[in-house]
Amino acid sequence: xxxxxxxxxxIASVAAAPSAFAAERTVTFAVDNMTCASCPYIVKTSMAAxxxxxxxxxxxxAKTATVTFDDAKTTPDAIAAASMNSGYPARPTQQQGS
Numbered sequence: 001x002x003x004x005x006x007x008x009x010x011i012a013s014v015a016a017a018p019s020a021f022a023a024e025r026t027v028t029f030a031v032d033n034m035t036c037a038s039c040p041y042i043v044k045t046s047m048a049a050x051x052x053x054x055x056x057x058x059x060x061x062a063k064t065a066t067v068t069f070d071d072a073k074t075t076p077d078a079i080a081a082a083s084m085n086s087g088y089p090a091r092p093t094q095q096q097g098s
Contacts, residue, residue, distance in 0.1 A: 029083065030064055031090045046082045
């Protein structure tokens, strides 16, 4: 009985391990093609739709988007691709957390 409880605990800890290594990260993207007042809304909506993204702040003046996300669920490349698919090429410029 004790051995099976230990084995069950070991299996449960291994199954939970990936989330133990997940981290919230913040990446700032340079965003091209933003030329009007509705552009930041489209960029924000596109990036926020990526699973794992928790926060998006877009600056029309600076032509940037700062995105906070769970790195176990998505990547900067996936976020940039979502923006690109909406017509706004984006590339990471700064990364925080890891």
